[in-house]
Amino acid sequence: MSEGTSDLTQRVEVKFTPKQEQKFLDRVVFNDISGACWDWSGATTKDGHPRIEGRHRAARISYTRYVGMLYEDQRVIHTCRNKRCCKPQHLKAVSVAEAARHSAEGRLAGEHHGRSKLTEAQVQAIRQLYKGRNKGPSQALIAQMVGITQTQVSKIVRNECWRHLDGKG
Numbered sequence: 001m002s003e004g005t006s007d008l009t010q011r012v013e014v015k016f017t018p019k020q021e022q023k024f025l026d027r028v029v030f031n032d033i034s035g036a037c038w039d040w041s042g043a044t045t046k047d048g049h050p051r052i053e054g055r056h057r058a059a060r061i062s063y064t065r066y067v068g069m070l071y072e073d074q075r076v077i078h079t080c081r082n083k084r085c086c087k088p089q090h091l092k093a094v095s096v097a098e099a100a101r102h103s104a105e106g107r108l109a110g111e112h113h114g115r116s117k118l119t120e121a122q123v124q125a126i127r128q129l130y131k132g133r134n135k136g137p138s139q140a141l142i143a144q145m146v147g148i149t150q151t152q153v154s155k156i157v158r159n160e161c162w163r164h165l166d167g168k169g
């Protein structure tokens with residue numbers, strides 16, 4: 001953080017419109033349970049973040065409403081590692097660099113994917129186990145082993161989700 005007098009960069013405070021705030025209030029699932037997240041009942045982006053008017057706004061709105069001032073050059077991270085979470089106590093305003101580090105740490109630990117609780121390692125293992133119809137363990141057996149549904153296994157082996165893992169985009 002530069003305090004130098006030559007630094008003329010104006011930091012812009014994040015502001016939301018009353019309409020955006022209302023969308024947040026309509027979709028967030030409040031609860032007082034200690035340690036529990038505030039879930040999101042609305043739409044999410046492809047990467048699993050709450051979506052308001054097409055963008056990741058919910059955590060930022062929550063932060064500015066309940067925690068304090070936020071600048072445009074800051075990112076809000078979820079310390080609970082639940083992307084859907086909007087609980088102010090679980091949110092932290094950080095620099096872009098720090099947010100990137102937080103995200104990388106999350107990927108190493110096996111990231112929450114919104115739709116499933118699987119870790120990347122499990123997904124890779126499922127893809128290795130399933131060799132195709134009538135070759136090796138069936139999708140149903142793999143589903144049972146991992147504790148997920150056969151539909152989820154089917155999606156994983158058909159690359160419908162977790163596509164980012166094999167680097168093909």
Ligand SMILES: [Zn+2]
Nearest residue numbers: 037080085090
């Ligand atoms: Zn949380």
